[in-house]
Amino acid sequence: MFKLKSPSQQEQILALAMRQIEKLLKEMQNEGKDLSRLKLKKFQKTHHIDCNCKLCEVAKTKNDPRLRGLSEDGFKVYVNGDKKSPQ
Ligand SMILES: [Zn+2]
Numbered sequence: 824m825f826k827l828k829s830p831s832q833q834e835q836i837l838a839l840a841m842r843q844i845e846k847l848l849k850e851m852q853n854e855g856k857d858l859s860r861l862k863l864k865k866f867q868k869t870h871h872i873d874c875n876c877k878l879c880e881v882a883k884t885k886n887d888p889r890l891r892g893l894s895e896d897g898f899k900v901y902v903n904g905d906k907k908s909p910q
Pocket of ligand 1: 870871874875876877878879891892
């Protein structure tokens, strides 16, 4: 992962990463892959329902499951309804 940088540097890194992704997708399309139904989805897996860590306790108290602790946090790419694991 990236080391902690200033917000403007983080924005530059994000912009660079997005350009790289766009370039990669364009290359794949040029290779004949159909990416017209490509979807990028934020993927988060929360802790088990019985988890008692601090985050999950807060979520229970506030009755908001979105506050639960995360065991996975990343992105998933879908094409044509195919579910693929994050690479
Ligand atoms: Zn938890």
